Amino acid sequence: MKNKGMIVAGVMSGTSADGINLALVRFANNGKHGRRAFELLGHAEYPYPIKVREAVLAAMNASAASVADLARLNFLLGQLYSQAVTATERRFRIKSDLVGCHGQTLYHQGEPAAFLGRRVSATWQTGEGAIIAAQTGVPVVCDFRPADMAAGGKGAPLVPFLDYMLFRHRKIGRIVQNIGGIANLTAIPAGAAAGEAIAFDTGPGNMVVDALTQKLFHKTFDGGGKIAASGTIIDEALAAALRHEFFREKPPKTAGREEFGREFAHSFLRSCGRRPKADIIATATALTARSIAEAVRRIASKKSTASRSNFREMVLSGGGTKNPTLVNMLRAELETIGVCIRLSDEFGLPSAAKEAVAFALLAHETWRRRPSNVPSATGAKRAAVLGKICYP
Numbered sequence: 001m002k003n004k005g006m007i008v009a010g011v012m013s014g015t016s017a018d019g020i021n022l023a024l025v026r027f028a029n030n031g032k033h034g035r036r037a038f039e040l041l042g043h044a045e046y047p048y049p050i051k052v053r054e055a056v057l058a059a060m061n062a063s064a065a066s067v068a069d070l071a072r073l074n075f076l077l078g079q080l081y082s083q084a085v086t087a088t089e090r091r092f093r094i095k096s097d098l099v100g101c102h103g104q105t106l107y108h109q110g111e112p113a114a115f116l117g118r119r120v121s122a123t124w125q126t127g128e129g130a131i132i133a134a135q136t137g138v139p140v141v142c143d144f145r146p147a148d149m150a151a152g153g154k155g156a157p158l159v160p161f162l163d164y165m166l167f168r169h170r171k172i173g174r175i176v177q178n179i180g181g182i183a184n185l186t187a188i189p190a191g192a193a194a195g196e197a198i199a200f201d202t203g204p205g206n207m208v209v210d211a212l213t214q215k216l217f218h219k220t221f222d223g224g225g226k227i228a229a230s231g232t233i234i235d236e237a238l239a240a241a242l243r244h245e246f247f248r249e250k251p252p253k254t255a256g257r258e259e260f261g262r263e264f265a266h267s268f269l270r271s272c273g274r275r276p277k278a279d280i281i282a283t284a285t286a287l288t289a290r291s292i293a294e295a296v297r298r299i300a301s302k303k304s305t306a307s308r309s310n311f312r313e314m315v316l317s318g319g320g321t322k323n324p325t326l327v328n329m330l331r332a333e334l335e336t337i338g339v340c341i342r343l344s345d346e347f348g349l350p351s352a353a354k355e356a357v358a359f360a361l362l363a364h365e366t367w368r369r370r371p372s373n374v375p376s377a378t379g380a381k382r383a384a385v386l387g388k389i390c391y392p
Contacts, residue, residue, distance in 0.1 A: 005029045006367075007041070007094060009085045009136075010360025011101040013077075013127070015181030015256055016206055016319060017056045018220065019047035020084045023356035024094050027364050038361065042092035043353035046084045052076065059106050061257040070106075070126070077104055078131030085136050099140040100363020100387075102355075103127035108145075110154030110254040123155045129390035141363035141387040148373040153380030156254040160186040160199040160377040161365075162358040166347060168192060173311035175296055175339065178354065179205040179320025182255050183292055186377065187299050190310045198299065199377030200251035203244075203291035204260040205320050209284045211265040216277045222285070225325025231282030237271040241287050247294070252379040285326050293333035300337060317344040317351040362386055 010023040023043040048056065055073055059065055081101055089095055103125030112119040129142035145155035163176040163186035176186040183205035187198040206221065213222045222228055246259050268287075272280045300311055314334060320326050321343060331341050344351050365372040371383035 006097045006364065008098045008100055008360040008364050009088065009096040010356040010358065010363065011081050011084065011099060011132075012356040012359055013102065013104040014319075014355065015060075015105060016210060017048065017053055017060070017104065017181070018319075019045060019053075020081060021045050021352060021356040022084050022088045023353045023360055024088060024092055024096065025357055025360040025364075038364075040349065040353060040357060041094055042088065043350060043356060044084070044088045044091060045352060046080075046087070048080070052080070056104055056106075061107060061261050074126045074128050075131055077126055078128035079135065081127050082132045082135035085132070096136065096138055098138055098363055098367055099132055099136055100359040100361075100366075101127060101129060101132055101140055101142045102144060102359045103142055105256065107258070108156065108254065108256045109258065110149070110156060121149055121154070123149060129388065133390040133392040137392050139367070139392065140390045141366045142390065143388045144359070144362055144386040147384045147386045148378050148380050151373070151375075151380040151382050151384040153373060153375065153378030153384075154252055154254045155378065157184045157186070157199050157201065157377055158362060158373065158386070159184070159355060159358045160197055160374045161372045162354070162361050163199070164188055164192075164194050164197050164374065165361075166349065167315055171310070172313060175299075175311060175314040176344075177202075177292060177314050177316050179288065179292075179316070179318040179326070180355070181205055181207040181210070181257075182260070183288060183318075183320070185292070185295060187311070194374065195376050197374060197376055198251060199374065200253045200295075201255040202295040203246060203255060204264075204284075204288055205318065206288070206323070207257070207260050208265055208268060208287060209281060209323075209326075211262070212269060212280055212284050215265070215269070216280060222281055222323065222325075225285065225323040227278050228282040228285040228323075228325040231276065231278030231280070233286045234272055234275050234279055234283045237268065237273075237275075237280075237283050238286055238290065240271045241268055241283075242290065242294070247291060252377060282325075285323070286329055288320070289326060289329035289333055292330060293337075296334065296339060297337055311339055314339050314341050315344050315347065316341050317349070317354040319352070321351045
């Protein structure tokens with residue numbers, strides 16, 4: 001009987017905390033790298049129950065939290081991830097051999113900071129891998145970020161491993177941009193080797209827009225970007241937001257709710273004064289578009305391999321692609337520097353599935369004992385095998 005290769009379920013929950021993205025991916029037997037080495041068999045999305053989402057958002061970057069509730073949330077998310085895997089397997093009539101689960105980030109601090117007389121960096125993705133393994137009956141690779149941090153990296157971004165494999169081109173430089181809760185890019189110069197890819201978080205993606213839409217309109221997000229489209233950008237508030245110290249930091253750099261969560265949203269709202277609510281959402285949307293474009297401009301202007309790379313395309317993915325107002329704002333910004341937008345869907349990778357596919361790939365590499373961080377993206381001193389394995 002012909003061996004059809006390993007099937008890996010990739011499970012992703014982003015900083016927007018809106019739910020679970022899952023992808024079923026088949027990897028070729030030979031285990032070689034390359035864009036033809038794997039095939040997306042199916043993908044699905046499962047929203048968190050309302051009370052679970054509220055608990056996750058409350059725990060993110062919280063100054064105080066119940067240890068018991070955090071422990072329970074860890075096991076509860078493991079159950080939800082397990083259910084998502086089995087539901088997707090039933091839907092596509094496929095059984096996985098392995099699960100790669102990113103988990104839900106509650107805290108990420110890529111830079112060392114003072115703590116109890118030492119300087120430490122730290123990250124925490126919750127969702128118990130042992131529960132997933134027990135309930136799905138297959139091994140689980142989870143907790144990917146600490147190994148990169150132990151090697152001197154920031155633990156993020158990790159998706160550039162997939163970006164380089166899929167989107168590098170001999171003659172065209174590409175910016176691979178994901179817009180989730182946080183926005184992040186991978187810049188791949190034309191004809192680049194893996195070590196020449198540059199990757200970092202550009203700032204807020206949907207996070208600030210979602211938070212303000214919830215507060216002002218009692219909606220979890222700006223569906224179709226309709227609210228933003230009806231408003232006018234508040235130039236003074238946008239300029240003030242862009243003066244945030246994160247935007248002045250040099251890559252590699254990473255961001256999360258620690259930088260652009262509740263406190264930032266409250267400050268942003270104050271800077272908008274008494275302007276109409278729709279104007280505030282339009283300005284928050286413009287912040288995402290402008291901060292991405294400014295990051296691209298800085299890369300293109302540097303006297304480096306990247307500046308000679310002939311960047312012409314941005315490959316866009318993530319939840320932000322569902323917001324046409326945001327995409328149009330970004331398109332207008334990039335036109336001034338000669339970069340056109342394409343969706344990852346055009347390359348056979350649905351925007352909604354990309355990050356889940358990435359963690360299926362990382363799990364597969366870990367299972368084969370191969371490193372999968374990109375040191376030029378995370379700042380790590382060496383390549384590292386990522387994740388921890390739980391057995392059923």
